[in-house]
Amino acid sequence: MPNVYHIVVCGSIVPDPLQTLEPVESPAGPSLKNEMMLPAVLDPWASHALYEAAELVKKCPGSKVWLVSVAPKAKLQQVMMNIAQKVPFELVAVEGASSGFMEAAGTANALATAIDGIADLDKSRLLLFGGWESASRGAGAVMQMLGEKLHVTEQFQGVDVLEVGDDDQFLIKERIEGGSYQVNETSGCPVLLGWATGNLPEPKNNPQVGMLNMRTVMPALQRATKADITTGDVDYKSVSLPKQKRETRVEKNMSADAIADEIVTWLNE
Amino acid sequence: MSSLPTLPGDDIRQIMWRYSDRYDLQMAVQSARQVARTTVARLVAEGERNNHEWNDKKNELLQSYDASGLTNLYMDPEQGGFIEGPKNMAMALVAFEISWVDAGAATCSLANNLALAPIHERGTREQVEYYMGKASLMDGGTPWRGAFALTEPLPFVGVDTGVLSGKIRIAEWEEGKEPIIDVEKRGRFITNMDFANFVTAAVDSDDERIKGSCMITLEEGDEGTYDRGAPTLKLVHQLSSTRDPVFRLKVPASRIIGGYEVVDGVIVPKYQHSDVIAAVFHRTRIPVGLMTSAKLLSAIEPVIRYQRQRFRGGDSSEGTPRFDMGLQMNEDVTHRLIDVWVTGEAGSSLGFAAAREADQFDPIEKQKDQYCEEQGLTGRKQFMAIRKKEAEVIEYLEQLYAPESEKDADRIAELESDILVKFALGDARANILNPGTKLWNTGYGATMMREAVTLMGGYGTTEDCPGFLGQKWMDAQLEATYEGPEAVQRRHLTLGVTSKIFRKEYSLMIAELERISAEQPDLGTKALASAMKLWEFTLDHLQQSSDANGKKLYHNKRQGVTFPFMDTLCWLIASRYFALDIVELKEKGPLNPVLAENLEAYISFYEKLSKVQIARTVGEVIRSCGEIVFGYATEETEGIDQFRELQKQAEESVIGFKLAKEQAAEALVGVMIPEALDYPA
Incomplete structure (x- = not known):
């Protein structure tokens, strides 16, 4: 008999990385120029967590996925038009800033409140999923704080593999230095997993799944509670993009091996 | 500061094209975009357009349509689809999205629907169940593909x-x-x-x-x-x-x-076969028109990037206007790009209006067929029964266009309960909107696509051109031809404009544009109304006049008169629907919190685009109508003075409009664009 899990995936939205991301000062602190107008995507780390959660549900019938997201809800709605077609889930939306400049503790508080408010969530069966960091903040702080707030002390970060055995036995592989894994074994829920990329491809679109998800997505967006997420006590002296140096060359006739050799040579310079 | 923060995104498009409350359509757009900017773009970038044979690489297209769920776009939910009811708007949006990258790939997707359409529209229940089932993804296997x-x-x-x-x-x-x-x-x-x-x-x-x-x-x-x-x-x-x-x-x-x-x-x-084709082609021409409009709008971002980066990597250094602004130092390039942009916008507004109208018309047409079958109305009897409703349709139109306070809700409900009234109006509209979209969007769109290619310099005609603009230019020519070439659309319009229902609605449109102008003068709709009056007068004149040889001017065989005249009508209706879409954005935009901060900037930019489009339309109407009226006039021709007066009014209605173009063009210098195109090139 497979185990039944209640999987809560935490994930917000980030600007599409191809956009021009230009830090600017605003009355509420630093932000990105025209941030509200930039197309957004579900945070890629959180996306991996979501796909892994959906895959686990397939293996453990009766399990369920909630996607808990703190974001400007109109932007979140646009992102849902894509994500909702990928896998079945129930959305729990919280209206709040998702900018990478916001204080991680505020986001963790909002998520904890939202998760506590999920009526039919059985915390004794909880698997708390998220990205090991966000593509906007890149700090890897929110999930750790959230776990503490929800008293989930079994935490694993940089997860690529989760194998579920009988009686809630979990084998978890965390990324460590040098391309190696730390292999963990634990048993019992709740467990927090901050996912790296996992091993799954992006699921195929299924518009019928999308239409089913929409039955809960739209009401969830409408009843989204507001969370006052700010930059907190952080005083940003200045913000700027990391300096990048592009050396682009178009090569159409080089083999993959030749390209790899050249990159290795360049790395060794 | 620029008057345009970023290029318009989904939030704006959903309002303008009226699908912000249609989640099924928004999902279809996302699916199509994903396929277009990955599989489709990669196939084009890897040179798969350079051979005629279908091969394994091209076959990936079909697999990606299956994987994205688009294969089931045409199906009803019980057949594995996800869109309830008519699907004209869905197909139009998907065609638009895929054509943003490559219209051949969009045609590949649409052709399957075209094969199913005769069965869907006119098939027996058994035929519908059998073929829709075979072509659906519902069973999990490889679906059947069809050809028409x-x-x-x-x-x-x-x-x-x-x-x-x-x-x-x-x-x-x-x-x-x-x-x-x-x-x-x-x-x-x-x-x-x-x-x-x-x-x-x-x-x-x-x-x-x-x-x-x-x-x-x-x-x-x-x-x-x-x-x-x-x-x-x-x-x-x-x-x-x-x-x-x-x-x-x-x-x-x-x-x-x-x-x-x-x-x-x-x-x-x-x-x-003609009954079936009529039911099918009535609608499938709309997505084709939108394919060309998508190309024009897709050209904006790569052209701006090219303009800005044109001199980078040379002798110019950062901080100099040559380095920072590139070609945008010169007014010409931004002015020309505005012309490309506004053609894409107006075509899209027209095409999506046609698609929405088709979605409304589909169930009406089915109800009409059922009613006529029950009443034994076939052939000429049916034609006469519908014709008898003209007076009521005209009354219905008067009610629809009346200010809210003057509408008689009971009478509207009564008129709407008559299926023949609703059918007659929908049919009259489709007879203008569908050929108009196909004709203007593709024909004039192809001309403007050449302009987009020109703006890329020599790069435009290479395979390396970002956005595949050279291929899109060539493709636009096919879109002007297949599924009914331009001559067919012009002929269709020639017949459609003589309908009393169209003539009534046309005059109501003029009044509506004048009313909008009184409340929102920055859209320039008064000038558009002036041009529409000139066109209306010209139509009456042509129908009543003969040439020096005594031959009637408005006649099926006189395509030298009627065809260019129909082209000018398309300019007018495209401009009208574009203006109405901006009115919609002004009304509904404030309800979207994403837009709140920047809405005024977008509206201001769009108002300027509206004036650009209207000024160009007024110019076309004055030129074309003038050529026809004066070109066939004799000393005895009546109404010339009145025509001159209307022509003068139209000319004067666009005073100051060029300044709007300058302002719109200036916005292109400051608008923020992504770092790179979101599909390979």
Whole structure:
């Protein structure tokens, strides 16, 4: 008999990385120029967590996925038009800033409140999923704080593999230095997993799944509670993009091996 | 600061094109975008357009349509689809999204729907269930693909869809059994033919035991020859499969689409092939028009990036205008790009208005068919019954266009309960909007696509041009031709504009634009109303006047008069729908919190674009109507002074409009664009 899990995936939205991301000062602190107008995507780390959660549900019938997201809800709605077609889930939306400049503790508080408010969530069966960091903040702080707030002390970060055995036995592989894994074994829920990329491809679109998800997505967006997420006590002296140096060359006739050799040579310079 | 923060995104488009509350459509857009900017773009970038044959790489397109769920776009939910009701808007949006990258790939997607359309629109219940089921992803296997075979080899190829050389004859007809039919059909330029598992073919009877023409389904496993034929050596749309197939097959008579009756020993198909085609083509021309508009809008970002980066990497250094602004130091390049942009916007507004109207019209048409069948109204009787409703349709229109305070809700409800009234209005609108979209969006769109290519310099005509603009220019020419070339659309319009219903609505549109102008003068709609009056006067004049030889000016055979005149009508309606979309954005935009901060900037930019489009429209109408009216005038021609006066009013209505173009062009210098194009090039 497979185990039944209640999987809560935490994930917000980030600007599409191809956009021009230009830090600017605003009355509420630093932000990105025209941030509200930039197309957004579900945070890629959180996306991996979501796909892994959906895959686990397939293996453990009766399990369920909630996607808990703190974001400007109109932007979140646009992102849902894509994500909702990928896998079945129930959305729990919280209206709040998702900018990478916001204080991680505020986001963790909002998520904890939202998760506590999920009526039919059985915390004794909880698997708390998220990205090991966000593509906007890149700090890897929110999930750790959230776990503490929800008293989930079994935490694993940089997860690529989760194998579920009988009686809630979990084998978890965390990324460590040098391309190696730390292999963990634990048993019992709740467990927090901050996912790296996992091993799954992006699921195929299924518009019928999308239409089913929409039955809960739209009401969830409408009843989204507001969370006052700010930059907190952080005083940003200045913000700027990391300096990048592009050396682009178009090569159409080089083999993959030749390209790899050249990159290795360049790395060794 | 720039008056335009970023290029308009989904939040703005959903409001302007009226699908912000349609989640099914928004999802379809996302699916199509994902396919377009990954699989489709990669195929183009890797040079798959450089060969005519369908191959494994191109076949990835079909797999990506399956994986994205787009294969089921045309299906109803019980058949595995996800969109309830009419799907014209859905198909229009998907075609738009895929054509943003490559319209051949969009055609490949649409052609399957086109093959299913005769069955969907006119098939028996069994035919619908069987073919929709086979073509659906619902069973998890590889779905059947279809092709629509109408056009035939020269000399019968082309516009006259009434002439068929494809023939059917009775092969066997045993007492009490289903007749077996011999089908002979040669197709030309048949899309999807490389992989079609079934074909819906138009054929004519060559047997006195079968009456008239019909459409019939052919399957690759049928007895006989199912030869896919030679590939068409296309210069365009190479991501759709096109071949000249040859069929010589034996099929049961139950394959006749819509079924048949046996009357006095003769098989009488329920629908002639022209009935089926009319039901299908009425709508499929709309997405084609939008394909070209998508190309124009897709060109904006790569052209701006090219303009800005034109001199980087040379001697100029960061911080100099040459480095920072590139070609945008020169007014010409931004002004020309505004012309490209506004053509794409106006075409899209027109096309999506046509698609929305088609979605409304679909159930009305079905109800009308049912009503007429119940009442025994066929052929001329039906035509006369609908015609008798003209006065009520005109009253209905007056009610629809009346200010809210003057509307009589009871009377509107009463008029709307009459299916023939609603049908007559929908039909009159479709007779303008559908050919108008196909004609103007593709024809003038192709001209403006050349302008977009020009703005890329020599780069524009290379395979490396970002956004594939050179290929898009060529493709636009095909879009102006296939599914009914320009002459067919102009002829269709020539007939449509003489309808009393259209004439009434046209005059109400003028009043509406003047009313909008009083409240929102920055849109420039008063000038558009002036141009519409000039066109209206010209139509009356042409219908009443003769040339120096005494020959009537407005006549089916006088295409030198009517065809250019129809082109100007398209300018007018495209400008009108663009202005109305901006009105919608002003009204609904404040309800979207994403837009709140920047809405004024977008509206201001769009108002300027509206003035640009209207000024160009006024110029076209003055020129074209002037050429026709003065060109055929004699000393005895009446109404010339009145025409001159209207022409003068139209000219003066655009005073100051060029400044709007300058301001719109200036916004292009400051608008923030992404770091890179979101698809490979």
